[in-house]
Amino acid sequence: MSKKRVKDLESERTGQTRPVSRLTIERLSVYRRTLKELIHEDVKFIHSHQLASLVGVTPAQLRRDLASFGSFGNVVKGYNVQDMDRTLSEIMGTDIPQPVALFGLGDLGRALLSYGGFQERGFSLVAVFEKDPEKIGRVFAGRRCYGLDLLEQVVADRGIRIAILATTSEGLQALVDRAAAAGVRAFLNFVPKLVTTPPQCAVEDIDISSRLEKLSFLSRTQSG
Amino acid sequence: MSKKRVKDLESERTGQTRPVSRLTIERLSVYRRTLKELIHEDVKFIHSHQLASLVGVTPAQLRRDLASFGSFGNVVKGYNVQDMDRTLSEIMGTDIPQPVALFGLGDLGRALLSYGGFQERGFSLVAVFEKDPEKIGRVFAGRRCYGLDLLEQVVADRGIRIAILATTSEGLQALVDRAAAAGVRAFLNFVPKLVTTPPQCAVEDIDISSRLEKLSFLSRTQSG
């Protein structure tokens, strides 16, 4: 029986292995979202109780999540809002703006282009790609639309490591392979189709219909 | 929160409590997505390891997920694709089209309106609501846009139990409260803000920026 606890406490080091849970990471961005609001309201310090209830988790979980990265808190005053936001940004890597590429300019792609929420959270859609020759070369929401032939060049020039996939499912895997080879390390995939990547890449899927189906199920079973 | 131990085997019965894990439910819709493709390709039967590899899970997990609802398989030929799709639809409650309301006609709302993927999976956006008087009464992608004053009436008339939230964050909680009181039982929330509901309602959050932040973190730590 190996019950090793040798891990942990890899905190702010280069982290080859992943000592911190993905679910924690997911919550960190929710914490940061709330911290941004608190900064806006000029709140300086906050206790785990209060912040937890604002984001909808238990105080214990909030403290546990933060503890994965070391000590944040001050027992008397609580957590320093400004400091915590800064630290979380550094952990997430959004303290400096990250260039992001968008693939696909259908309805969803255009909506994402117009969405202002990325800039606020440290992301910048710097390049847009489309297969449709009609759209190539035109400008959408201030960004020029490239053809896929320029993928490698633009990814390299702009140092793009994150891509949003909003294309049709045809040719998606080939596109991902090319992007990964060109240096993209993370994909936010809106296409309801499984994509595979080399191990150094990460994929997050957002399948809107699947979420609706889940809700359909829950709405019928939750004391219906 | 209740601490229920009501245990298993409530399978296809009325299901008051929730004997089946939420993560399983999430995967069920992914299975169904893939089954739809298989039907399209005229595949009649499939084995767990094949289907599992198509959706990106382990065969054991696929079998375990299905087993939560009883027996699906035929040892020799594998699972009947058509049957399984039908059964999953029934379980999810999408065997008959579900009417869905959309709140908010910003960029994201309009993109969702134009998105064809809902119909395919058994959902129908039957009503659209906006606060902006400019948009009320106009028709968007074939749907007339209502003002919020008609919320209760339209929800009741159309029997709407699922709502998509794509508004701004101001007044969101009040809107949810009204919708819940009017009979809505499930919310797909794209607004990056915590909403609370009565216990008979379900909420699924989709925070696109949070997902990007998670990817930002992963792309740096995954053998960067």
Added chain:
DNA sequence: GTCTGTGAAGCTCTTCACAGCG
């Protein structure tokens, strides 16, 4: 032989509960 369905083990995440501190 190959497959499904499933106890049992293993693993991960969450919650409890308390030491330590100001």
Added chain:
DNA sequence: CGCTGTGAAGAGCTTCACAGAC
């Protein structure tokens, strides 16, 4: 006191591995 940070317990999810069916 009331708070944070954290071992330890608990709950939940996944994988293993095999019995039973064909």
